[in-house]
Amino acid sequence: MKRFAIHALLSVPGVLLICGWQTDQLGVDPEKTVIWETGIWTFNLLITVFVLPVIARWARWSTLLRYRRAVGLWVFAYASAHLVSFLTFLLGWDITRLSEEVTERPYVLAGFSAWLILLTMALTSTRWWMRRLGRWWKRLHTMVYVVLGLAAVHYLLMIRSDWAWPVTYAVCAVTLLAMRLVQRRQVIVRSN
Amino acid sequence: MSRVTDPHTYKRRRVLAAGLALSAVGGFTALRYGERLTAGAGQVQGYTSEAPRLSGNDKDAAASAGKSHRLTTKHAATHYNNAYEFGWDKTDPFRRSADFTLSPWSVTFDGLCHRPGTFDIDELMGMPFSHLEERVYDFRCVEAWSMVIPYNGRPLRDIIKVVEPMGAARYVAFTSVYRPDELPGQASAFSTLEWPYVEALTLEEAVHPLTFATFGVYGDRHLPQNGLPFRITVPWKYGFKSPKFIVRITFTKDRPNATWHRENPSEYGWYSNVYPSISHPRWSQATERRIWGDGDIERIPSRPFNGYAEQVAHLYPGSKQQYR
Ligand code: HEM
Numbered sequence: 466m467k468r469f470a471i472h473a474l475l476s477v478p479g480v481l482l483i484c485g486w487q488t489d490q491l492g493v494d495p496e497k498t499v500i501w502e503t504g505i506w507t508f509n510l511l512i513t514v515f516v517l518p519v520i521a522r523w524a525r526w527s528t529l530l531r532y533r534r535a536v537g538l539w540v541f542a543y544a545s546a547h548l549v550s551f552l553t554f555l556l557g558w559d560i561t562r563l564s565e566e567v568t569e570r571p572y573v574l575a576g577f578s579a580w581l582i583l584l585t586m587a588l589t590s591t592r593w594w595m596r597r598l599g600r601w602w603k604r605l606h607t608m609v610y611v612v613l614g615l616a617a618v619h620y621l622l623m624i625r626s627d628w629a630w631p632v633t634y635a636v637c638a639v640t641l642l643a644m645r646l647v648q649r650r651q652v653i654v655r656s657n
Numbered sequence: 658m659s660r661v662t663d664p665h666t667y668k669r670r671r672v673l674a675a676g677l678a679l680s681a682v683g684g685f686t687a688l689r690y691g692e693r694l695t696a697g698a699g700q701v702q703g704y705t706s707e708a709p710r711l712s713g714n715d716k717d718a719a720a721s722a723g724k725s726h727r728l729t730t731k732h733a734a735t736h737y738n739n740a741y742e743f744g745w746d747k748t749d750p751f752r753r754s755a756d757f758t759l760s761p762w763s764v765t766f767d768g769l770c771h772r773p774g775t776f777d778i779d780e781l782m783g784m785p786f787s788h789l790e791e792r793v794y795d796f797r798c799v800e801a802w803s804m805v806i807p808y809n810g811r812p813l814r815d816i817i818k819v820v821e822p823m824g825a826a827r828y829v830a831f832t833s834v835y836r837p838d839e840l841p842g843q844a845s846a847f848s849t850l851e852w853p854y855v856e857a858l859t860l861e862e863a864v865h866p867l868t869f870a871t872f873g874v875y876g877d878r879h880l881p882q883n884g885l886p887f888r889i890t891v892p893w894k895y896g897f898k899s900p901k902f903i904v905r906i907t908f909t910k911d912r913p914n915a916t917w918h919r920e921n922p923s924e925y926g927w928y929s930n931v932y933p934s935i936s937h938p939r940w941s942q943a944t945e946r947r948i949w950g951d952g953d954i955e956r957i958p959s960r961p962f963n964g965y966a967e968q969v970a971h972l973y974p975g976s977k978q979q980y981r
Pocket of ligand 1: 501502503504505507511544551573575576577579580612616619620
């Protein structure tokens with residue numbers, strides 16, 4: 466029941482987007498709106514994935530950690546919707562253009578690499594894969610830090626003149642990455 | 658340092674964390690969607706159209722104007738604009754322009770011309786608004802979207818003739834209005850653009866018959882989001898080369914700088930003619946998304962000089978790389 470509520474909550478931005486599309490509420494250029502909104506919600510939930518363990522430690526609230534996987538899967542869902550809307554609206558499913566875009570535009574390369582990592586993580590997110598991969602599973606899934614870095618770069622590279630939003634997200638990403646590094650050092654020091 | 662904290666502290670921390678999470682969601686929602694949700698379309702109804710034949714139902718309008726051309730709806734063309742003076746979001750111009758002072762408006766001509774001076778906008782029109790010529794141009798934004806828009810105005814050359822540029826004049830610079838109190842984008846701390854906005858053309862481009870001094874859009878003079886009361890429309894270049902809210906026109910010998918070109922020369926060339934084969938560093942220019950109406954979008958191939966090659970290609974001898 467609780468799990469269901471979490472999934473329902475995480476689907477809200479997507480459901481609103483679909484409703485907005487159906488009722489023509491997404492403005493003059495709904496295609497771009499869909500790309501932007503799926504992009505920003507991918508980022509929001511990605512940040513949530515990193516914030517959860519911070520709160521869990523600080524407030525001794527380990528139940529939160531159980532929902533990390535659900536949030537992670539929704540990150541992948543929004544990222545995939547984002548990718549599909551990019552392919553549909555901007556490339557018209559011209560796959561030859563995808564390779565051109567990925568190789569020639571650094572911001573697309575960053576986004577696409579991030580999505581490939583998320584794809585790998587989503588595919589191996591089951592218990593079965595966890596057991597099968599053993600130690601490697603953990604290593605593979607720490608790649609989510611690379612995803613966070615790539616997401617920040619992806620957004621920063623989009624700046625035309627106004628930098629408030631991309632820089633805010635980059636600051637969040639850097640802070641979370643730094644916190645994680647500090648925490649790892651503490652763990653290492655303590656285990657010595 | 659003691660690591661023992663009593664359970665009460667953790668309970669309080671949980672409440673605090675939940676509160677912070679909620680405020681983060683609330684803050685995000687307010688900042689990202691707040692203005693878009695609260696400022697409705699109501700503002701636009703305040704604008705009156707002086708030439709009703711081209712407002713309202715645009716399909717009828719196109720038919721009555723004798724055009725086989727399909728036009729972008731007035732609603733789309735007035736609710737989706739790039740005018741960084743109002744903000745970077747494409748809905749900022751219509752939402753934030755209700756208080757923009759359109760009148761009085763005058764334009765100063767200076768630099769290398771024999772008859773410099775300041776002219777009121779009615780003098781520039783030289784005829785009643787309703788007598789101005791109407792031209793339907795394809796408008797191509799550098800961001801790879803486009804619209805088909807009816808402009809009301811007269812060829813810029815007719816105005817330039819009056820002020821008599823000197824023989825030494827080779828370029829024309831257009832300076833836009835600077836009013837940070839009315840234009841929030843100019844007051845923004847987060848914009849890297851330098852104000853006021855400046856665009857420029859060669860004199861040859863400026864006196865080309867297609868270069869259009871524009872006083873109205875869809876027969877309507879009261880649309881600041883479209884750059885009124887006075888802008889220039891140069892249909893074979895990317896949209897930012899068609900400056901808005903112009904208050905000064907200067908004739909120069911040396912090539913003037915231009916706002917977007919100065920901001921990022923590799924992305925926004927000085928000439929910025931539409932060349933589908935030359936990509937913007939961040940996206941292809943081979944195709945464009947033609948916006949016909951709200952949510953009515955078609956992906957079509959882009960054309961050299963935005964379809965005006967026959968009229969303007971001769972202005973650009975040699976390699977097109979020079980004129981990107
Ligand atoms: C982890 C993966 C990704 C994240 C977190 C992400 C995030 C974002 C964000 C935050 C935006 C800006 C939204 C806004 O301006 O409101 C955006 C825009 C965009 N993203 Fe992504 N993205 C990801 C993956 C991708 C992928 C895989 C592609 C395509 C291959 C892509 C292509 C784009 C495009 C084309 C835009 C719009 C750029 C424009 O404004 O013209 N992204 N993305």
